[in-house]
Amino acid sequence: MRGRTGAARYALRAASLTTALVAWQLLTSLDVDLWLRFSQFPTVADVARAFGERLGGDDYWTDLTDSLTRILTGFLLAAVLGIATGVAVARSRLAEDLLGPLLEVLRPIPAIALVPVAILLFPSNEQGIVFITCAAAFFPVLVSTRHAVRALTPVWEEAVRTMGGGRGRILATVVLPGALPGIFGGLSVGIGVSWICVISAEMISGQYGVGYRTWQDYTVVDYPGVFVGMVTIGILGWLTSTAVELLGRRLTRWLPRTSYVPGARARTPGRAAPAGPAPTAVRPEEARDEHLV
Amino acid sequence: MSTSSETRTSTGRAPADPAASAASAASAASVNEPAPVRGTRLTLRAATLGRPDSTALADVDLDVSPGEILTVVGSSGCGKSTLLRTLAGLLPALAGAVEQDGLRIEGPAATRALVFQEDALLPWLTLRANVELPLAIKGVPRTERRRQAQSWLDRVGLADRSGQLPHRVSGGQRQRAQLARALAPRPRAVLMDEPFGALDAQTRAGMQDLLVEVLHGTGATVVFVTHDVDEALFLGDRVALLGSGRLTAVCEVPRPRDRAAHDDPARAALRREVLTSLST
16 A cells, blocks of 8 residues: 555656646747747757767766766765854854854855855865855755754753763764754755755856856757756756755654654545555554553 | 562661672672662752752752662752752752762762653664663673663563664653663662653552662662652652752651551651641
């Protein structure tokens, strides 16, 4: 029964994507021109053909690996720096006084506005792009970490202190695991912002990279190529944020999740009836929550 | 029920007596534990307790002798928790002296375990990992601490629950696990802050019996805070009464940890006295 609901949900998701593609194909192939003008727009078939050609060439894969290397480097740096700074600012008054004002002044500056800074500071464009990507993801991670650490239940820390645990022990056994759900909120936002910035930075100053290629195609009026770039960015962004999401779920499996109860959707009697013993197999898991002594 | 309470009474509250400690050592050996540690003396002299901006208790003189169970009763907000947190070392005294065996209490220490009212288990660790934590802090090697943690979980009746996360078990089971976690590192004092306050009456009585049973042979000094007068009279060798920011009285309890003593005239008189003093 679980499989069927799962399959049904995937079918629905696929249908949603397919509908969008069909609508796009119809609007463009029929050259619809109702205020919004689709006549110049490449059709799905054009884009697919261009995509196929690109996949066969070397440049596409170079672009892909370049962009991925940049974003992963920048994002991982941002994650480490953001979590470390967030914990420091939330836990130490000295760190808060020293870093707080500086961070608050820097935070409103859009990462992409740091392009001039990056060009001045770094010897190569490559490092500049990584810097901008890192700056973009750093603040969401920092802010969510700071909030998550401040919101920790004090009793957990007191428990470890009365066991004789020191600062390091508290950090490792209470602060980091306890703040993890909040930190992952920041990481999810961070990876999204990172993509925006890595693509923009590549458009401005890159050599190779999906953003660079997309902008190149635009300047030579290769519209299907532009769409291949956009689709690529969409898929990569989706994959990376899903990866962050899955990792987050894996590391925070201890969270009591009401919306994540197995078989939660199996309530409709029509579906549950033919499934036979399946619901009873699911029950004990749920019932455990209500166990008496 | 009364068997478990009698065992503790019969072991005697006289840790200085070598025969008694030998007896308790023998009973502890049944679960392969090392020899029990002796209790510790906790002393407050002319102590003022609370946070700097709000004093909770003033002028407290209290001496808890080694191995004694002292219960502390008082209405909510009277400073019971403050007293306990000060003894734990989480809160410095504003004035006066707070000592353990004559030495000033400077901060939290593993020799004084604290049991909280609820949800003090780390939710991302299984029950066993929670019990192992204080042992890990103490530096007990991995296999040994796993064995000790499991043995403590067995003792509190959670043998088959050790791999569960705290939110997967009931409130009573969580408190049992907390008890195991507090006792596993063999503390010399156990400070309990309304540990059964959130439990229903039936579970509560069971937990009281369990507490008496697992304390048996540990020789640890216990300070047990509660707002339930019957609980205080059942568990305590002595009962300390708190009211209007002061320690108002400390009374000896006749026949502690004896369920049958409920009808004892001396106990009933004390119960009335405590209730009267709490309501004023």
